[in-house]
Amino acid sequence: MKPYIPGEQPPPGKFIKLNTNENPYPPPAPVVSAIQSAATGPLNRYPDPMATSFRRAAADALGLPGPEWVLAGNGSDEILTLLVRGFVGEGESLRLPYPSYILYRTLADIQGANWEQVPFNDPWELPQSFGENRDDLKLVLLPNPNSPSGTIVSKSQIAELSNSLDCPLVIDEAYADFAEENCLDLVQSNDNIFVTRTLSKSYGLAGIRFGFLVAQPHVIAELTKIKDSYNCDAISIAAATAAMGCQDWLADVVAKMNVTRERLTVGLRALGFDVTPSHANFVWCRHPEGKHAEIHQYLKQSQILIRYMDFPDWGDGLRISVGTDEQIDACLLMIERAMQSLNLTLPARADST
Template sequence: MSYARPTIARIAGYTPGEQPKGRRLIKLNTNENPYPPSPMVADALQHFPAERLKLYPVPGADSVREAAAELFGIDSRQILCGNGSDDLLTIALRTFVDQGGGFAYTEPSYSLYPVLADIQGARKIPVALDENFMLPENAAELAAGAALFIMARPNAPTGNSFPKARVAKLCREFAGVVWVDEAYADFANDNCLDLLGQFPNVVVSRTLSKSYSLAGLRLGLACAAPELIAEMDKVRDSYNIDMLTQALATAAIKDSAAMRENVRRIRASREKLCGEMLAMGCDVLPSEANFIFAKPPRPAAEVFQALRERGFLVRYFNLPRISDYIRITIGSEEDMAAFCAVCRELFTAGK
């Protein structure tokens, strides 16, 4: 017998990437940054006054919002902070989608989206990406009846980015809120922040987990018109960003130059890995993220297991349209060299 709501009792919940215990594995499965965060973060941590922890944190994480507003060139009233961008996505569902209301999201994409719909009791409206994993031209029509449309750009797990003109078309034609989940935007060639000035129904979210090397900190940012932010702020937990996170996140954002240098290294490694995998006979989708999505010359499930046995964790999704692919996070240059050596061994065996 379950005492949970029937909706909760029957769902499995979100399955995160494996966090290995015991045996040492090279983690290329959860899109973590292989390089350390800004030295300013370490300095802020070292000099944080522990005695202040007896107090509640600033409810709105003002210092984080002000630093981000300066970086993005917008007003701090246009920013909401979350305990990671996943917290912000939960806030979005609770703010904009009634139980039984329509929630649209691209598919295949971030596997948390349908889970959040189930938790909210929303009506799921998956919008299939086209044969090239692109946002379809008629996305607004396919999402008719939804109050909220969420897409990841660049998309996860495929890594490709949708043309901005097509995103703008959706924003113009869709009657509800369009949420652009830009967890990987710093690795891409462009972003959608400028759409905030064009459309009142747009939210663009960011995270410090990927490009800022702060996955363990949990800090996300939602950017939108002040009116939208004010509505979501009603739903936000009163103290959803702890005091230490506020201090370290502010330091990280103020030293975005350190982030950009790490991004430069990752982008260079990404292009090199793409070339290596293509040379080994893989099909590789164009990536603007900190990972690549590759179809190996052997069954992907077998490759996933063989790599694990040899000490490398990648991500495999046994889902329609993408079960032939593996997702590979860009690691350090040394890890990538070792990974490619193992792949050459796997893909040439038996030839």
């Protein structure tokens, strides 16, 4: 079995990290206060098994009918693990699009289950076969926005897919805060649409490991039976509860990062890259002359980490997380130097004509 290999985590401070889609900004101040306050709380006691304060805050922030629509987890990875364990037995199957989040395949492998990849049509559109039933198909997973592309599938198509599918359709909305729409309202009208979210990206809280599931209450109740009793710790619960109360901060940071995303997109296009229009906090780009692995390596030697991804039978490219403006400018400059060093065609510069 091949394990899922996450992006590199170098010692902090030495690298510009644009490889794992973290938020370049620290979390909001109320989160830090909540952690410091929880540090002197009753840590000798087990935490609330259901993370009630968080579920209430999340339901409020997201306009859900109530906390019973929310299940908290130790990162959305734990939620995804629970969903695969809960719905897909040994020898049964799950489906995912391709190229997409490879972790889903690893989770199937761990479970002794099968996975089926349905390739996106060009340009990043889902074929109708993504919604076809099969006897052994027990779960369908769709990251939306997708990684590595940053593209989205429309809500209307997602509703259609869920109508045709006999099994649950999980919309992994890790990046949805950076997009214009999401599927939370579809959960209320469809009991086979589940949405997963994480606080690791938009909330700047990758370090605390907190994610959650939004689904109809009977689904949450069933999955509660198979989660570890105390799956979230007291400090993360306090931090995540505080974070859900920071919706104005979230809107500001997302707006700022989306402006930087545009700066990155424009900069890469000026260097001759094909850049997929992104609805997430990263962009996917490919150069017509290739050499993506070499560009990645050149940047790594300059202490800038981006993600090189090679999808068999499909192709390779670079996924670059949205950092601060300064980090993105440094990254673009170093990509230009890499291109010079690798003899890639550089477009004529406006300022040099």
